[in-house]
Amino acid sequence: MALGLLLALCASVLMGTATVFQALGARAVAGGGPGAAVRATWQWPFLVGIVLDTLGFVSELLALRSVPLFLVEAAVAGSLAVTAVVAAGMLRVRLRRVEWAAVGAVCCGLALMAIAAGRETGGDGDDTMRRAVLAASVGLAVLGWGVSTRFGGVRHRAAVLGVMAGVSFGVVAVAARLLPGPTVPGVLAEPAAYAVVVSGISGYLLLIGALQAGAVTAATAAMVIGETIGPAVFGVVWLGDTTRHGLAPLAAAGFALSLAGALALARFGEAEQHTA
Structure with a gap:
């Protein structure tokens, strides 16, 4: 501890x-x-x-x-x-x-x-949860790409992209927690490991888009909310924190x-x- x-x-x-x-x-x-x-x-x-x-x-x-x-x-x-x-x-x-x-x-x-x-508590979820986190990371990446490229006129664009970036970073934290072991072969076979990569890259790109779209304060504040509240709730409710x-x-x-x-x-x- x-x-x-x-x-x-x-x-x-x-x-x-x-x-x-x-x-x-x-x-x-x-x-x-x-x-x-x-x-x-x-x-x-x-x-x-x-x-x-x-x-x-x-x-x-x-x-x-x-x-x-x-x-x-x-x-x-x-x-x-x-x-x-x-x-x-x-x-x-x-x-x-x-x-x-x-x-x-x-x-x-x-x-x-x-x-x-x-x-x-050591709760690291099960295979279903790890696959769900990977699916969520891919879904967020696709949704973020759509908002960034196809909906340029979205109201409060910086805040929207900032929240999505924060949620992506939150998925990174959850996926890292779900990794069961430190061995390289084990990690390569884990859906959660790929969720870390996908959400890490998409979150970074979304944050750049948010900072370019509007005020730094709005983008960063939205990101902070997205990356803290979601993982905290997930850890308490599903992982036994x-x-x-x-x-x-x-x-x-x-x-x-x-x-x-x-x-x-x-x-x-x-x-x-x-x-x-």
Whole structure:
């Protein structure tokens, strides 16, 4: 339990810091358009951000093996608090009082959940559930493609794509939890493993589309809601995630507090949008 909690916090710190380094890489490239985006990926800060993001994702997957989904996903959403604090120093972004309060809310919420959370019960579903998660990941990818390409005039497009991106990332977390064993041959035969790949790629593409379609705040806030609430409910209802005896209200309060703080920090979902 302690190791899983540490890994969840590491994932939050790594992913939150990665966003700032990617922002530094984007700022180092003049101009706009696809060419500038490609050049940005070869800037050393952006490459550092990719490495940190990858390490954060690995930490998240490992954390899912020993702590409840609701705690891990709240910690990942809390990476926005890390981005805000790091951006204040590295990008010289000035945080308002309400945003410092939101950072504190995220930290307090995660602390409450850490106190209340029980150990992950080891429930990893069955073959039917794994196939259903794979089907859901493919369905979300197809639906997202349709919304992105065929329904360009969708009202509140950024929020719609942001929610879909968040749900896709939530499917990644659920599918990772459903993986029964660490052996390579076993993973290659698991539908949940392919669900991780499909939802990971589609979620990333949907998030890019959401950020391009409208306000960063709307897209990021929608993504945070999509990637935290669904997996939390799934873990409690279908996988047996629990809290310590009598501490369910405390865990619920912590979850709500951390989610509210993350939503208040949604503008840091794409840190390169800020000006010094």
